[in-house]
Amino acid sequence: MSAAARKDPAAVETEVREKIHLEILKRTGAYHANDHILLPSGQHTTEYIEKTLVTTEPSFTEGLGAVIAKHFAQWPIDMVLSTGPGALILSHCVARAHPSRPIVVYGTKGLSGGKRRVSLPVEFQRLIRPGVKILLVEDLVSTGSTLSLLINLVEDLGALVVGIGCLWRRTSVEFDNRPVFSLVRRDFPTYDADKCPLCKRGVPLNEEFVRRRHARRPSSVQEPKEV
Numbered sequence: 001m002s003a004a005a006r007k008d009p010a011a012v013e014t015e016v017r018e019k020i021h022l023e024i025l026k027r028t029g030a031y032h033a034n035d036h037i038l039l040p041s042g043q044h045t046t047e048y049i050e051k052t053l054v055t056t057e058p059s060f061t062e063g064l065g066a067v068i069a070k071h072f073a074q075w076p077i078d079m080v081l082s083t084g085p086g087a088l089i090l091s092h093c094v095a096r097a098h099p100s101r102p103i104v105v106y107g108t109k110g111l112s113g114g115k116r117r118v119s120l121p122v123e124f125q126r127l128i129r130p131g132v133k134i135l136l137v138e139d140l141v142s143t144g145s146t147l148s149l150l151i152n153l154v155e156d157l158g159a160l161v162v163g164i165g166c167l168w169r170r171t172s173v174e175f176d177n178r179p180v181f182s183l184v185r186r187d188f189p190t191y192d193a194d195k196c197p198l199c200k201r202g203v204p205l206n207e208e209f210v211r212r213r214h215a216r217r218p219s220s221v222q223e224p225k226e227v
């Protein structure tokens with residue numbers, strides 16, 4: 001029997017599923033692979049994801065949200081909670097596809113004295129009663145610190161976090177045995193410039209993302225001042 005045939009079928013399924021989801025993210029223009037990319041940190045990498053672009057294709061987001069909902073379908077869920085615009089769009093799609101028909105609420109992220117902070121609008125606070133079952137939804141999980149804050153916030157109000165569903169999990173951090181389901185579980189290898197294998201092979205460095213980041217100014221408009 002070959003090594004491939006001996007592979008655990010569940011692992012093969014996860015691998016295939018990840019490939020499909022990576023292709024979907026590539027088609028949104030958010031995911032770049034097989035490149036030699038300069039990161040804002042000065043490190044080099046082969047992959048890059050532009051978080052803002054992840055949820056721009058409604059039919060893709062709906063499909064990905066339905067996969068997360070299916071995974072958590074066996075759990076009764078009262079509420080789906082997220083923070084940030086991308087995660088909110090995804091959380092709507094998850095809630096829409098979940099058999100419990102959960103409601104959708106969202107918190108806001110910010111900084112306070114240099115520390116991360118998550119807050120909930122007061123109107124939502126009274127919906128989070130003791131015993132309410134919550135599914136947290138996130139687009140990209142990098143350090144997991146926003147999710148940890150959200151868990152503390154809602155559990156202090158007496159609610160129960162039944163799980164965490166996300167598109168992409170870059171970290172192996174755990175959340176006290178709460179089940180985490182991600183469509184893609186993958187961290188990018190990043191290299192210091194002097195140790196980068198792509199530099200050593202003479203592959204041209206793509207500085208586009210850093211350049212774009214420096215040059216980029218969000219478009220904005222405001223009402224004219226009254227005279």
Ligand SMILES: [Zn+2]
Pocket residue numbers: 036044045193196197198199200205
């Ligand atoms: Zn390099």
